[in-house]
Amino acid sequence: MIDESWPHRIQPSINPQRTPGPIDLRRNFAQPAYSGLATFMGVPVCLTQEDLRAGEVDVAIMGVPLDQSVGHRGAAFGPRAIRSEERYLFNNYEDLVHASTRVHPFQQLRVVDYGDAAVDPFSHPNSMAPIKEMVTEIASVGATPILLGGDHTLLWPSVAALNEVHGPGSVAVVHFDAHPDCHAEVYGNTVSHTTPIYRLIEDEKIPGTNIVQCGLRAHSAPDDKQFNWMRRQGMKSHFMAEIERIGMNAVIDKLIADVSHVPNVYLSLDIDVLDPSHAPGTGTPEPAGLTTRELFPALRRLAHETNVIGMDVVEVAPNIDPGYSTALNARRAVFEVITGLAMRKMQISSTNYANPIVSGQVKFPMK
Numbered sequence: 001m002i003d004e005s006w007p008h009r010i011q012p013s014i015n016p017q018r019t020p021g022p023i024d025l026r027r028n029f030a031q032p033a034y035s036g037l038a039t040f041m042g043v044p045v046c047l048t049q050e051d052l053r054a055g056e057v058d059v060a061i062m063g064v065p066l067d068q069s070v071g072h073r074g075a076a077f078g079p080r081a082i083r084s085e086e087r088y089l090f091n092n093y094e095d096l097v098h099a100s101t102r103v104h105p106f107q108q109l110r111v112v113d114y115g116d117a118a119v120d121p122f123s124h125p126n127s128m129a130p131i132k133e134m135v136t137e138i139a140s141v142g143a144t145p146i147l148l149g150g151d152h153t154l155l156w157p158s159v160a161a162l163n164e165v166h167g168p169g170s171v172a173v174v175h176f177d178a179h180p181d182c183h184a185e186v187y188g189n190t191v192s193h194t195t196p197i198y199r200l201i202e203d204e205k206i207p208g209t210n211i212v213q214c215g216l217r218a219h220s221a222p223d224d225k226q227f228n229w230m231r232r233q234g235m236k237s238h239f240m241a242e243i244e245r246i247g248m249n250a251v252i253d254k255l256i257a258d259v260s261h262v263p264n265v266y267l268s269l270d271i272d273v274l275d276p277s278h279a280p281g282t283g284t285p286e287p288a289g290l291t292t293r294e295l296f297p298a299l300r301r302l303a304h305e306t307n308v309i310g311m312d313v314v315e316v317a318p319n320i321d322p323g324y325s326t327a328l329n330a331r332r333a334v335f336e337v338i339t340g341l342a343m344r345k346m347q348i349s350s351t352n353y354a355n356p357i358v359s360g361q362v363k364f365p366m367k
Contacts, residue, residue, distance in 0.1 A: 020050035022057070022112050038084035039113035040148070041093045041335070046112045049137045058109040058345075059338060060138045063116035064131055064150035067317075068124045069192035072283035074317030078327070079116060079148040081318035082334075085327040098339040100297075102355040105335070108342035114138060114145075124153060125191045132157035139165040139310070144341065146334055149314030151283075152181055155196035155268050160204045162266060162310050171309070172210040172262035173200070174255060174302060176295070177270040178286035180213060180222045180237065182230055193315070194221075201233055208233025212258045214251065214298075215240055215273035218286050240288060248294040249352070252301055259306055267302060267311040267337060271330055278329055281321025292329055296336045301352055303340025311337050 022044035025037045039045055040061040046052050052060060063079030093106045105111075117134045120126035131147075135158050138145040147158055155173075163171050175181070175197065183194040190199070200206040211233070216222075217240035222230060230237060236258045238251050259265050272282045275289035302308060313330045321327070343353065356362040 020048065020054035022046050022051060022055040022110075033086040034084075038080070040083050040111075041086075041096070041106075041331070043093055043106070043111045043113050046114050049141060052112070052114070052138065052141045052143055055112060056110055057112050057141070057143045059111040059144045059146060059341065060114040061112070061146050061148065061334075062114045062134055062138065063148045064119060064154045064312075065116055066119045066124070066127055066131075066150040066154060067283075068122075068151075069153055069186075069189065069194075070151045070283040070315070070317075072317065072320065074281075074319040075149060075151045075283060075315050076121075077318050078150055078314070078316035078330070081327040082148045082313070082316060082331050083113070085318075085324055085331060096335075098335070100354045100358055101300075101339060101343065102358060103339055103342050103346070105339045105342035108345050109338065111338060124189075128153075128157045128191065132161045135161035135310070136165060144308065145310050146337070147310075147312035147314075148330075148334075149312055149316065151193040152177070152196055152268075152270055152314045153191060153193045154312060154314065155181075156191075156199040156204075158310060158312060159200055159206065159266055162264070163204055163206060166264050166309060168205065169207055169210070170262065171206070171264045171266055172212065172259040173197075173206070173266050173268055174259060175211065175213045175268045175270075176215050176273040176290075177213065177268070178215060178272045178289060179218045179270070179284065180216055180226060180230060181270075182222060182226050208235045210259075210262055211235045212255055213237040214255060215243070215290055217241075217288060243290070243294075248290070248298060252298045255298075256302065256305055263307060264309045265302065265306040267299065267308055269299070269311070269313045269330075269333055270315050271313060271326060272315055274329065279316075279326045280323070281317045281319070281326030282315045283317050283320075284315070292332070296332065297352070299333055300336040300340040300343075303337045304343040304348065304353065305351065307344075308337065308341060
């Protein structure tokens with residue numbers, strides 16, 4: 001079980017009294033995207049649960065700067081990098097349009113940045129409770145938490161919180177990863193980025209049939225023992241070999257069917273599911289992975305066609321990526337999910353939707 005002994009948030013807030021609600025940190029409306037205080041895509045900030053409630057927030061972004069359990073450190077810098085990596089000149093989030101769907105997601109949804117969880121920089125186990133607490137704060141007011149990691153350990157407290165808020169057994173996990181993360185322990189450590197799926201099944205009693213994986217291809221995991229444990233739990237694992245055989249679209253059709261028996265879906269994206277050519281800045285890269293062209297529409301489809309109630313993107317280590325592409329692609333992955341959530345709110349009913357003009361189904365109109 002999650003240890004709640006870490007004394008986070010020791011001091012009371014020193015913020016002045018104010019009316020609850022989101023706070024826009026932009027000094028100027030028209031300013032370069034790379035200027036000002038960094039929030040996710042420039043959205044306003046909420047500091048308290050009262051802010052979330054008063055702002056009628058739909059989606060809250062939270063950072064989890066955690067990486068003590070990763071052999072190659074650096075994922076703790078992921079949340080800040082994902083927030084601040086913007087390379088475009090202008091980025092007024094209200095006007096952003098999704099290129100393939102022509103949907104303006106930030107006009108459909110109220111999205112805010114909720115800051116970072118109070119992780120213990122010296123203890124992975126101590127960090128689980130504040131992560132769970134913050135996810136609970138977001139979910140219990142009806143908003144969707146999106147976690148910026150940080151390493152994959154955060155999957156355990158995040159889904160544990162949502163399982164309590166929405167009801168035991170009511171959450172399915174769609175887990176994009178090169179690795180299965182099903183270890184019972186690593187060098188005697190039971191709380192690590194290699195153990196969250198095991199912890200969810202064994203400690204939180206999430207049914208194995210609620211766990212669906214995509215993109216597995218590591219040469220070292222699962223070993224035979226893990227492979228057989230996964231099968232006994234009833235987990236559904238779609239390896240890269242299957243994607244190579246039938247294609248990504250067909251696998252996503254199967255993923256959506258795999259979670260159809262569960263009312264709520266949580267998306268967990270380890271950035272190493274992408275091929276290292278698309279995501280070199282990660283601690284455990286594996287060759288022959290997904291492309292962004294495969295991953296982004298898949299995430300958008302899942303958020304549009306299933307009831308997604310939470311997401312994380314993890315293992316972004318910007319310190320080992322001189323080209324910024326890993327944080328760039330992580331940020332875009334979140335944008336795809338937010339777009340899918342907006343499409344679901346708009347009740348766009350078609351499967352694998354793309355704007356008919358953009359996708360060439362309808363002739364581009366002449367003025």
